[in-house]
Amino acid sequence: MDPIQSLIKDLADEHGRRRESVLPIMQGVIEREKYLSERSMIEIAREIDIPAADVYGTATFYSFLETKPTGKFIIRVCKTITCAMKGKNQVLFAIQDMLKIKLGDTTPDKQFTLLETNCLGWCHKAPAMLINDDIYTELTPEKVREILSSYMKENVNH
Known part of the structure; x- marks a missing residue:
């Protein structure tokens, strides 16, 4: 077996x-x-x-049941209307620009996968994203770059 x-x-x-x-x-x-x-x-x-x-x-x-290999860190950006109205697209563009990948892709080093997902339940603090099991709210492009930088540094140290 x-x-x-x-x-x-x-x-x-x-x-x-x-x-x-x-x-x-x-x-x-x-x-x-x-x-x-x-x-x-x-x-x-x-x-x-x-x-x-x-x-x-x-x-x-179901959103959280992946059927293709993913990176070590799965970034799920909330795609609800609330997050969209609060700047989700700018956040998404910042992530895509920093990681040099498109929605649905994984970085060549297999560290990050970028996905959109349905409501994460944080509409009152939109826009929101999840990286693996960690939630991040009230995102801006600057805040996202800071968050991703910390994951990249953490990854270099391991």
Whole structure:
């Protein structure tokens, strides 16, 4: 049994082998593998005994279930109307300019992936973004450059 099969079997043992177990199993795979590969989605389908299309449909429906490899730091910029009205586009341009990537891309060194996401729940302090599990609010292009610089420095020191 390869590592992916073993991981999914363990997660299925923990969460059960019912249709409603798919999401917690996917989250467990992402926690360990950082994304859901085609292979892992097929294994989940096999283990739960549901069509692979159902697993893929679930994975692509939810914002935080990535189906392609991501960088070490996933930047998720909120795309709600509130964030847009408060300057989300300028923040996005600042990130793209600093990292030299477009929305949906990962930096060549595999450190940063830039994504947009639905509401992060911080409309009262818009615009907002999440870097992995850390929330940043009331963003400006200057503030974003400062935040990203600290992640780049942290990365150099490790």
